[in-house]
Amino acid sequence: MPDLHSLSEILLSRPNKPVELLALMQLIQAKYRYLPEEALRELASYLKLPLSRVFAVAGFYKALSLTPKGEKLVKVCCGTACHLKGARQIQGALEEKLKIKLGETGADGKLSLESVNCVGACALAPVVMIDETVFGKTTPKNIGELPLLT
């Protein structure tokens, strides 16, 4: 079981109203890089919501994860513009370089590779995002120069 030492602080930082569900999930996700089962149970009882509803919300949003994510999040944009500009090849190159498949997290927990559907930077397609930084005009070649493994 993960160390949930600051969970109660996170929970108490917002009022215990059902509308806070998503906000609290985001805080938990930010802290632990996923939503641990125990944390969701605590959250459900804090907000007095049925566990099934909490779980359904947790499973709905791509930004939330039920399995631990890597320290760094690498996202390949597969939106329309990027798709047309060769997102598939970028994805393949990244998979090869990082030695993980799309949707996976490296065994060392350092990196996760994901796809997103448009990050709003279509003019720069194809786009890769690493955490909050956007890298545009990527190619299977220049992907190697991204500050990925630092």
Next chain:
Amino acid sequence: MPDKYIHGTIDGIKISVLKETTILSASKLLDINIPTLCHHEGLVPDGNCRLCTVEIGSKLAVSCLYPLREDNFTVNTKSPKVHEARRFVLSLLIARAPKAPRIIALAKEYGALPSNRFLPEADNCIRCGKCVRICKINRTEAISLVGRGPERIVTGPFLKPPEDCIGCLACGLNCPTGNIPFREKDGIRSIWGRNFNLVPCPECGTALFTKEELDFHKEFAADYCPTCRRKKIAGDLLNCQNLLVRSN
């Protein structure tokens, strides 16, 4: 208030209904049968299966959801357009639920062949969410629809047997494809990977409810099965009467 009523025809039959009545309810009043899968009288309609499609004016509409609002409506529940719409819906549903008797029968009736446009894993669940809505209205809310698009499934939290389930079977009995298996054997009821002890009626021994159900519905739960309860109440009344007669 007469202006609350609106008038029109369904399949050529004249009818007046309260404004906001759904086409499905109005048709029921005329004994016109419209096939439904995800609809249940006790639930807010959700319009998920699209099988109850009919024609209003020249448009197609989902009858379980569509409220009649305008005077002089003309609804057609049997036109070729309606038949074709339902056939199409069924071609998708049969691809999703090829083993469900109800869907097989409907597909046959409408001449629908399984669509090969999508390749879903045929798991017999049509994702209509009826079970989830029933569970919610029963206040148990033990299961939910989780995930999006083709990954959507009905499950208990954390993909485990639902811990808030009380074994009432409301989901299983109402599943239009019969895809929620349950059974009762040797005083144990099983559903969703969980086993529940059935509590026997102290009078006749018939076991109708799980312990969890009785606890959950404390307000109206009785120890006796309905038949014995009725007998008991009748007996009590008789006793009262006798007492009254005697005291007179």
